[in-house]
Amino acid sequence: MTRENKKKNEKIKMNRFFMIGCHALLAISAVVLIYLYGMRKNLIEDCKQELLEGVSRSAREVSNRIENKFITLETIQDLVSRSYEIGQESAEPLESARERYAMSSLGVVDKNYIYYDSSGESVPDISHEQIDRVFSGAKTVICSTDGYAPDGLVFAVPYRKDGEIIGAICSKYPAGDLIAGLESKVLDVAELIVDSAGNLVFSSNDFGEYIGNELTWEEVSRNGVKLTQKKQFDDEMLKNQSAVSSAKNRLGERIYFAAARVMSYNDFYVIHFTNSKIVEEKIQNTMLWAYLMLALMTMCMIFLIVGAAVTYSKNRKKIYREAYENPLTKIPAKTKHKLDAQELIDKQENKYAYVTFDIDNFKYINEVFGYEYGNRVLIHIANVIKEFASEKELYAHISGDNFALLLIDEGTEEELSQRIQKLFTTITESQGEDSDLNLCKLKISCGVYRIEGATDINHVRANANIARTECKKQVLHDIVYYDEALKARRVEERELEYDAEDALKNGEFLVYFQPKYDVATERIIGAEALIRWNHSVRGMLSPGIFVPLFETTGFIIELDMYVLEQVCKLIAAWLKKGITPVCISVNLSRTHLYEQNLVKRLVSVVKKYNVPPNYIEFELTESAFYEQSGTLLQVMEDIKREGFRLSMDDFGSGYSSLNLLRRLPVDVLKLDKEFLAEDGGGDDIERGKRIVMHVISMAKDLEISVLAEGVETKGDKDFLQEARCDMIQGYYFAKPMPMSEFDSLYTEKDSNILLEKG
Numbered sequence: 001m002t003r004e005n006k007k008k009n010e011k012i013k014m015n016r017f018f019m020i021g022c023h024a025l026l027a028i029s030a031v032v033l034i035y036l037y038g039m040r041k042n043l044i045e046d047c048k049q050e051l052l053e054g055v056s057r058s059a060r061e062v063s064n065r066i067e068n069k070f071i072t073l074e075t076i077q078d079l080v081s082r083s084y085e086i087g088q089e090s091a092e093p094l095e096s097a098r099e100r101y102a103m104s105s106l107g108v109v110d111k112n113y114i115y116y117d118s119s120g121e122s123v124p125d126i127s128h129e130q131i132d133r134v135f136s137g138a139k140t141v142i143c144s145t146d147g148y149a150p151d152g153l154v155f156a157v158p159y160r161k162d163g164e165i166i167g168a169i170c171s172k173y174p175a176g177d178l179i180a181g182l183e184s185k186v187l188d189v190a191e192l193i194v195d196s197a198g199n200l201v202f203s204s205n206d207f208g209e210y211i212g213n214e215l216t217w218e219e220v221s222r223n224g225v226k227l228t229q230k231k232q233f234d235d236e237m238l239k240n241q242s243a244v245s246s247a248k249n250r251l252g253e254r255i256y257f258a259a260a261r262v263m264s265y266n267d268f269y270v271i272h273f274t275n276s277k278i279v280e281e282k283i284q285n286t287m288l289w290a291y292l293m294l295a296l297m298t299m300c301m302i303f304l305i306v307g308a309a310v311t312y313s314k315n316r317k318k319i320y321r322e323a324y325e326n327p328l329t330k331i332p333a334k335t336k337h338k339l340d341a342q343e344l345i346d347k348q349e350n351k352y353a354y355v356t357f358d359i360d361n362f363k364y365i366n367e368v369f370g371y372e373y374g375n376r377v378l379i380h381i382a383n384v385i386k387e388f389a390s391e392k393e394l395y396a397h398i399s400g401d402n403f404a405l406l407l408i409d410e411g412t413e414e415e416l417s418q419r420i421q422k423l424f425t426t427i428t429e430s431q432g433e434d435s436d437l438n439l440c441k442l443k444i445s446c447g448v449y450r451i452e453g454a455t456d457i458n459h460v461r462a463n464a465n466i467a468r469t470e471c472k473k474q475v476l477h478d479i480v481y482y483d484e485a486l487k488a489r490r491v492e493e494r495e496l497e498y499d500a501e502d503a504l505k506n507g508e509f510l511v512y513f514q515p516k517y518d519v520a521t522e523r524i525i526g527a528e529a530l531i532r533w534n535h536s537v538r539g540m541l542s543p544g545i546f547v548p549l550f551e552t553t554g555f556i557i558e559l560d561m562y563v564l565e566q567v568c569k570l571i572a573a574w575l576k577k578g579i580t581p582v583c584i585s586v587n588l589s590r591t592h593l594y595e596q597n598l599v600k601r602l603v604s605v606v607k608k609y610n611v612p613p614n615y616i617e618f619e620l621t622e623s624a625f626y627e628q629s630g631t632l633l634q635v636m637e638d639i640k641r642e643g644f645r646l647s648m649d650d651f652g653s654g655y656s657s658l659n660l661l662r663r664l665p666v667d668v669l670k671l672d673k674e675f676l677a678e679d680g681g682g683d684d685i686e687r688g689k690r691i692v693m694h695v696i697s698m699a700k701d702l703e704i705s706v707l708a709e710g711v712e713t714k715g716d717k718d719f720l721q722e723a724r725c726d727m728i729q730g731y732y733f734a735k736p737m738p739m740s741e742f743d744s745l746y747t748e749k750d751s752n753i754l755l756e757k758g
């Protein structure tokens with residue numbers, strides 16, 4: 001896929017993402033709006049319900065008041081009819097009853113429609129039609145339209161004498177009093193009382209405000225409760241004697257109204273009006289919260305969608321960029337590098353070698369000197385390789401501390417090695433010169449695969465990586481070339497790696513002991529524990545085969561702990577038998593030095609077996625000292641502080657620095673067998689011996705004991721005796737042997753001193 005196509009795809013994906021986001025937002029908004037609409041409807045319904053309850057309450061109260069009025073009039077009628085004749089001169093009985101019942105007026109109407117007031121006044125001819133109803137036995141409330149009670153109601157009940165109706169007894173009453181104090185507490189309403197003919201009996205003054213000023217009473221109320229044509233309202237009214245509804249007035253405003261029948265006096269209805277403004281006000285608060293919530297939710301959604309889109313886009317870009325360019329070193333990254341390398345290899349214009357390298361223990365460099373320092377080192381390397389590669393060559397930062405180069409390889413292997421070596425020298429030298437970078441010495445491990453023909457880049461890289469892994473195991477080489485034997489070895493190693501853990505559980509690992517002898521007395525004064533693997537298929541394997549491998553996998557840590565346990569068991573057994581133990585040394589791989597709890601683990605093992613730590617010596621190989629650092633020194637000091645002995649193994653096998661001896665707290669210097677090697681012959685041997693003598697005398701100055709390893713001949717032994725070496729370990733005295741054998745050798749006193757060999 002081309003870069004353009006990828007970009008196009010990205011865009012399409014982004015658009016799709018946005019579309020999905022927007023649709024989701026729309027869908028959620030729609031759901032919320034529907035919910036809000038429903039909520040609003042419910043709130044309005046609630047208001048209507050309140051209106052209905054309010055009007056029913058009022059109607060009940062009005063009914064009570066009317067009923068009370070009638071009862072009072074009937075009681076008065078009972079009282080008065082005994083002492084009062086209609087039309088008699090003195091209306092005193094009426095007046096005293098009026099006063100007694102605190103009425104504003106009281107009077108009697110005779111069959112001739114003449115009204116006689118308690119004050120003695122008479123009003124002729126009051127509304128025949130209504131008063132007739134009373135004459136026929138009904139209790140009536142007369143809505144006064146005449147001069148008699150222009151602003152009020154007249155309550156009238158039959159006036160009987162000897163059981164016969166001879167007139168009506170009446171009392172005037174202000175209409176407002178019927179509903180005074182009954183205003184709804186919940187909703188602001190206009191209250192009306194109308195009669196069944198639609199005549200307004202009473203209305204609150206602000207009635208017009210509620211139904212819209214433009215609306216006349218005739219329009220809304222002429223037909224009494226039939227304010228609306230809605231059948232539902234009528235049906236409700238009929239069924240429940242109360243109903244609620246809404247209608248629009250001429251101004252387009254919605255009016256809500258509820259009516260309830262006054263039960264004691266079927267002619268009257270109480271009507272409550274309110275308008276949409278008042279209802280809106282009431283639901284406003286709740287709705288406001290809902291709107292706020294909606295707005296908040298919408299904003300959150302928008303933020304989320306935009307945030308997700310931005311993050312998505314950033315991540316895509318980052319992933320895309322990182323696949324093509326390392327974000328730290330800004331040189332090509334693995335994906336791009338592989339594509340470009342494949343192209344160059346396929347073209348076959350040049351022969352190429354694939355070079356892959358990394359820094360040993362880079363993880364540790366990061367931990368000790370900080371990630372920022374680690375980053376500086378990586379940038380430095382990237383800058384060097386950028387300058388180093390020619391136009392038709394490639395370079396890349398694959399991952400972590402792993403870099404790769406595709407170099408033109410038209411010459412010999414040696415020429416190629418020289419070129420690569422030059423690169424590494426440039427890296428380390430320029431690093432050394434820069435004070436920001438020279439905190440530690442870099443050790444590079446490099447694998448090279450010389451490509452033949454057009455091959456798959458993955459295959460090329462895999463081979464170069466095999467060589468790089470091999471290089472990690474070789475202390476003194478920093479370039480290893482891939483060959484088929486290496487591959488076969490790698491396969492073998494994979495098998496060993498795979499078998500290791502089970503082998504440890506199955507007891508396939510054996511600890512051998514090689515005695516150490518005092519040069520002067522030639523008695524056993526210690527031993528070195530050496531691991532062997534009695535492999536179930538391959539038989540006895542020497543540590544040279546698996547120790548370097550396990551150092552790369554980390555399994556060596558378990559193995560060394562296992563050796564230490566076996567050693568502790570032997571010493572503990574001796575102590576139990578009353579035998580004075582000799583100090584036994586255990587090899588500690590340099591891998592341990594990067595382990596956090598190393599010293600704690602060592603101490604816990606000796607404690608487990610109750611072994612005094614001075615019977616244990618730890619051998620650290622000389623190459624561990626290359627990576628001299630505060631940590632190494634710290635670890636060594638900690639080991640010493642716990643009472644263990646410490647030795648420097650293989651001294652002389654690498655670039656030993658005598659200077660180092662002064663700084664490191666070692667008890668024993670183990671001279672490598674190389675010193676005694678006779679390879680060179682003649683002068684070389686002589687020079688080697690002189691060096692040994694000087695090293696011994698210097699070590700003695702520093703109060704460090706010297707042990708010579710690999711002593712195979714009497715000549716060597718004699719020379720070492722002469723050179724005042726302290727201890728000897730080698731085939732001349734004894735080869736490494738199984739634990740039981742060493743146990744008997746040491747504990748059977750007779751064989752403890754070895755007879756001089758011929």
Ligand code: C2E
Pocket residue numbers: 514529530531542543544547556559560563587588589619621649650673709710711712729730731732736
């Ligand atoms: P090393 O610690 O220097 O051990 C000494 C090696 O020299 C041993 O090899 C021993 O068998 C060999 N040797 C002793 N005397 C003579 C002699 O007179 N002539 C010759 N040619 N060789 C002699 P080995 O046991 O094969 O161990 C090899 C290396 O493997 C050890 O070197 C050590 O670095 C490593 N190793 C062995 N066991 C362990 C272990 O338990 N843990 C770790 N981390 N490394 C171990």
Ligand code: MG
Pocket residue numbers: 528587619649
């Ligand atoms: Mg050793």
Ligand code: MG
Pocket residue numbers: 649650670672709
């Ligand atoms: Mg050694």
